[in-house]
Amino acid sequence: MRRLGELEQKVMDTLWEAPEQSMSGREVADRLPDRAYTTVLTVLERLRRKEFVRRTTQGRVHYFQAADSREAYVAEIMIDAMGNAGNRNQVLARFAESVTPEEAQLLSRALQAAAETRDRS
Amino acid sequence: MTLLVTAALLAGLSVSLLGPAASRLAGARWLERAPRAAVFLWQCVGLAALISGIGAGCALAVTRYHAGFVGGTRQLIEGLFSAHPLQGLGLYDALGLTLAADLAIVLCAVLGVVTMRTVRLRARHRKLLDLVSYKAPEYPGTEFLADRRAVAYCLPGLHPRIVLSDGTRELLESDELWAVIHHERGHAHELHGLVMFPMLGLRNALGWIPYARYAPTCMALLLEMAADDFSSRRTGRYPLARALVEMSSAGWTPSCALGLTGSGVLSRVSRLASEHPTSRSVAAVAMGLGMGLLFVPLCAAALA
Numbered sequence: 001m002r003r004l005g006e007l008e009q010k011v012m013d014t015l016w017e018a019p020e021q022s023m024s025g026r027e028v029a030d031r032l033p034d035r036a037y038t039t040v041l042t043v044l045e046r047l048r049r050k051e052f053v054r055r056t057t058q059g060r061v062h063y064f065q066a067a068d069s070r071e072a073y074v075a076e077i078m079i080d081a082m083g084n085a086g087n088r089n090q091v092l093a094r095f096a097e098s099v100t101p102e103e104a105q106l107l108s109r110a111l112q113a114a115a116e117t118r119d120r121s
Numbered sequence: 122m123t124l125l126v127t128a129a130l131l132a133g134l135s136v137s138l139l140g141p142a143a144s145r146l147a148g149a150r151w152l153e154r155a156p157r158a159a160v161f162l163w164q165c166v167g168l169a170a171l172i173s174g175i176g177a178g179c180a181l182a183v184t185r186y187h188a189g190f191v192g193g194t195r196q197l198i199e200g201l202f203s204a205h206p207l208q209g210l211g212l213y214d215a216l217g218l219t220l221a222a223d224l225a226i227v228l229c230a231v232l233g234v235v236t237m238r239t240v241r242l243r244a245r246h247r248k249l250l251d252l253v254s255y256k257a258p259e260y261p262g263t264e265f266l267a268d269r270r271a272v273a274y275c276l277p278g279l280h281p282r283i284v285l286s287d288g289t290r291e292l293l294e295s296d297e298l299w300a301v302i303h304h305e306r307g308h309a310h311e312l313h314g315l316v317m318f319p320m321l322g323l324r325n326a327l328g329w330i331p332y333a334r335y336a337p338t339c340m341a342l343l344l345e346m347a348a349d350d351f352s353s354r355r356t357g358r359y360p361l362a363r364a365l366v367e368m369s370s371a372g373w374t375p376s377c378a379l380g381l382t383g384s385g386v387l388s389r390v391s392r393l394a395s396e397h398p399t400s401r402s403v404a405a406v407a408m409g410l411g412m413g414l415l416f417v418p419l420c421a422a423a424l425a
Contacts, residue, residue: 096389
């Protein structure tokens with residue numbers, strides 16, 4: 001399962017790093033020499049079903065391109081990740097929600113005081 | 122007559138658990154010294170209230186059989202499968218059945234809708250991670266995101282994912298970073314995502330009930346503390362406390378201050394900095410209280 005995920009990432013990387021707007025399945029496979037052409041095509045189709053890849057057809061050749069940039073996907077992940085606990089979309093729980101600068105000062109003072117008492121004892 | 126009394130008692134128990142008891146529990150800071158047991162207590166309060174509520178409805182509905190709670194319920198179920206299920210239904214019976222059914226239906230609907238939405242959002246998040254996250258061999262079981270902002274989280278699920286951003290890696294010292302990773306491993310290991318699942322939509326759907334208003338927030342904070350303890354046992358309290366301060370101070374922008382108190386981080390840090398963050402006796406009290414609560418409605422039903 002995870003291995004397929006890794007291959008998906010490789011295919012997406014190829015599309016993102018390509019200088020051309022879109023690539024044929026053959027062109028993608030050529031840049032992934034350790035993968036069989038049919039495997040690459042299967043992965044491209046999977047990605048298309050997930051709507052991460054768009055396909056256009058010219059003549060009899062299918063051309064693939066990434067539906068969105070890598071940065072856009074990272075940004076989408078970050079929106080989930082930065083949402084705080086009161087958010088209505090509780091996709092995940094962040095390690096630490098943000099505090100105001102005043103609270104931050106309060107925090108580091110409390111921590112310092114605790115560290116000092118610990119060092120004394 | 123005794124069944125009517127039982128119904129009234131159970132209804133009263135349910136209401137007082139969901140109302141005043143939940144409010145008291147939300148203010149009980151001493152429970153933070155045993156976060157896992159406290160979460161269990163919150164779960165027991167909710168479950169006991171649910172059992173009592175449904176039990177009260179059923180007790181009301183089976184008074185007419187004069188066969189006690191257990192016998193009456195059996196007859197009621199047999200009646201439901203017979204040719205004329207609602208024949209001879211009186212006012213009490215109808216009221217009771219409606220109450221019991223409504224409680225069950227509202228809860229299932231809320232849970233169902235929220236579960237589906239959350240599962241969908243998490244699946245999308247997982248797919249996105251598959252595409253753009255990268256691994257670092259020195260941090261096994263962790264993936265990284267190319268973003269300068271400092272975040273760290275655990276995406277709950279069947280295979281939980283622990284994700285840190287490049288910003289976090291730049292911000293924290295090595296021991297602090299490991300403390301964060303162990304905190305997230307704590308979430309994954311103790312299945313905190315599963316614990317929170319029934320709580321997810323509760324506040325939005327039934328926020329006028331104190332339990333639904335307080336339980337999700339309180340339990341989320343308690344689970345953070347449980348993960349803090351998991352991490353403290355492995356990498357010590359101070360790296361974790363430092364990481365908490367660094368991470369929460371780094372992320373602040375005026376735009377994300379909306380509806381944000383930061384009190385969670387404040388109490389977590391002061392807890393980690395305190396002399397005795399955890400207490401076995403508090404844990405024992407909370408566990409005992411929780412199990413006791415579950416027994417009350419069951420006994421009431423059995424005795425009636």
